[in-house]
Amino acid sequence: MLHDPRDIPVTTIVPDAAAALEASVLALLAHRADVPAHLARCLAADPGLVAAHALAGFSARMQARQELEATAATHLAAARAGLAERGGTARERGLVAALAAWQEDGDMLAAAGHLGRLTRAAPRDAMALKLEHGLRFMLGDASGMRDAMAAAASGWTADMPGFGYMLGLHAFALEETGAPAAAERLGRDAVAAAPDDLWGGHAVAHVMEGAGRAREGLDWIGGMRGHLADGGGFGRHVLWHAALFHLHLGQVEAALDLHDHCIHDRPAEDVRDFANAASLLWRIEAQGIAVGQARWDALADIAARRSAEPGLAFIDLHHVLALGAAGRRQALADKLEALRLRAAAGADTQGEVLARCGLPAARAIALARGGDPAGAVDLLLPLRQALRDLGGSGAQRDLFDRLLIDACLASGRIITAAMLLEDREAIRALGAWEAGCARTIRSAMAPRGRQVIPAKASTSLVGPQTINRSPSTMGVSAWA
Template identity: 50%
Template sequence: MRHDIWRNAVTTGQQAAADALGEATLALLAQRDDTAQRFTAAIAADPGLVAAHGALGLLRLASGRRPRQAEALQSLATARAAFARRGGTRREAALLAALAAWAEQGDMWRAADVLEEALRAAPADPLLLRLAYAIRFMLGDAVGMRLATQHVLEVLPADAPSRSYLRGCLAFTLGETGEPWQAECEGRAAVAAQPDDLWAAHAVAHVMEREGRAREGISWLEANAPGTSAAAVFSRHLFWHRALFHLHVGEGDAALRLYDTEVWREPGSDFRDLANAASLLWRLESQGVPAGAARWDELADEAERRLGEHCLAFADLHHAVALGAAGRRGAAARLLRGMRQRAIEGGDTQAQVMGRVGLAVARGVVTALLGDPAEAAALLRAHRGEVPALGGSNAQRDLVERITLDATLAAGDAEGAFGQLLERAARRAGGTWEAQRAARIRGARRMAARRTDELRPSTPRRFPALIRGGFA
């Protein structure tokens, strides 16, 4: 038995393995690009390291790709064999149970609950917290993320190695639950204490995005994420955020360059890569920046290769965007049929999400992009309140709100679109996209007013009759 840097017991005879597990945990907390490699290095130091196998298996499931699920099951089998052979701690049993719940039953809620149950018994365990936090992020449970993080920070010693990283985790949840000022304070403090904390830098960028502080956001990310690599998943997401800042101030060419050079240099193995790319490409075109058929075809080809996976409703939503924008009616229909079948036949967490909201939203998106805005607007507006269940962040889910507003406007409902724009203005600062929509709404109103004037019957002229009647 050895101990990690938080004094948590690790079932291993190799202190190097326990130390490597601690380094992997720190990488996970910071959302660094080498997180998976760090857990792999811990396993190399001790091939029977249950905690590392459990964590790596959960990260593989979080990739949202069917091929990685097979790898996660292999992690589970290896961890089980090691646990049966050498025994283990409550923490290791929890990691094993959480991985089994998700990999075998598809029960993401149970996986997060198991980790947090163990965390309540040993709150100074950032590995359990950060894995549960990641799962709840995919479930859209920002409140659960915040409560768990606050609880750990309350009991974690002030000099604990990960404390500043956890402040970065808290910062993100504060922003997602409506406390942007406190979120920015926590995020800036976390970055100041630990400059490699990409998640904390990302949390501050979220606040700036919502408040329309685009120039500041670009400078912030350039200064605080200088070492990001275009080959890594989270790095590409940070470049996605930079592109959003450029779009906010109407710099479409700069955003398109980031798309080509950073966000989608090549197909990635994580669902977030295609999600970033499809979302950004739609935003570019919606602001009048021609993306070109070739870019959409590349994304649609990748989405077609993933048809039938249906690991996450959030991923399928972005497959729907790629296929709809590329005009792939047949493939889009197959995607929707597969989601429907998954919702009917599966009893797991994501099947339930698809049945409750995922399928309807994906149908709405496909319908909007393939030319029936009235039906799309009706579908999307009916499910607006349920979109958070798809997972992800407010910034990511904003894509659905934008498509909904555009469909409403394209359907000829200028007043409905105006109402949505007003609601939006109460939650986030407007930029170029919002100004364009406001102008379109004004144009639609003027056109409607002209049509009304043309249809209005002319008022009869009574003076001649009065003259004939002798009243002159």
């Protein structure tokens, strides 16, 4: 048995396999696109290496594409065979149990629980920490991300390989739980320790986006440019954030240029690429530029082809958005029916998410695109807290808050739109899109002699903003 550089045991006697597994883990932490290449080297050197098969299985599942489920199943079977043939550590058995929970039962919560037990038992298990972080991100469990990193902090020292990436993981969790200053400090420290840490750098971009520091954010992302190509789809997601900064400043043409040449410069089969493109096109149109039928058609073709696939509810809503924007009525109806059936079955975690909030949100988006904004408001307004369960980041889910405000304005619910805008101002800096909303509100209310924005919005009427505002400084000093 060998050990990784953080003294985590690995059941193999092949040094080249252990080295390639470590390269895979570091690539995973850095969000580099070469994880599969390192795993291929690892398994060529030791075909039965259990941890490598587990990581390969999780990598396939996390791409949320039906055609990769068979790949995940193959790696799960190989991992089990490896355990049966050579035995394994409690950690390796836990990794297999976590993968099995997701692959065979669709139980993402149970998978995260298995990984969490591993990280509590071995805080230096970088692979399990990153996988748990990723799963909890997909589940919308920001406090779980934060707590896992806080609990792991005491096991790490600055000289350990991967320490900078750990700072980046914790930085992102802090940003998502309402501690932007601490998140920015840790994110900057993460990038200083590991300049290729796209996740840590991305956490700093999130802080700047929420604070309206758009020009500074563009400069910050410019400083990451040397590593974005290595990040593949995640590198394109960082450029999506650059487009958001341009939109904040009212630079809509610059955002569209990024969409065409950097963000959606290839077919969006990757689910993150799809979400980036669909949400960005909606935001661009919301700021006054028609993006044209062809751009929506390119996304709708993919969404229609994947309409019956049991994917992530978060991505399903972006499929609905693209199908509605492209005017694909039959494909949209087929998609909504597929979501209804999955929600009714409730057979896995994502089916349960659809039942709680995803299906009504999907119907709301379809209504908004189909000319019934009032119906969209009726469905979306009560869901504001629940939409966190869709997963993704606050910046990504902000699309749904914008959709709600837009639907309020389109349906003449001006007071509600004003209250939502005031709620928004309490948690984020307002930019060019919000300024346009405020002008619409003033235009609608001024002839009636009404106050443009209520002096004190009654959030009990509309529900609190979806960001998790729970205390978020837990464990920050431990990483200092």
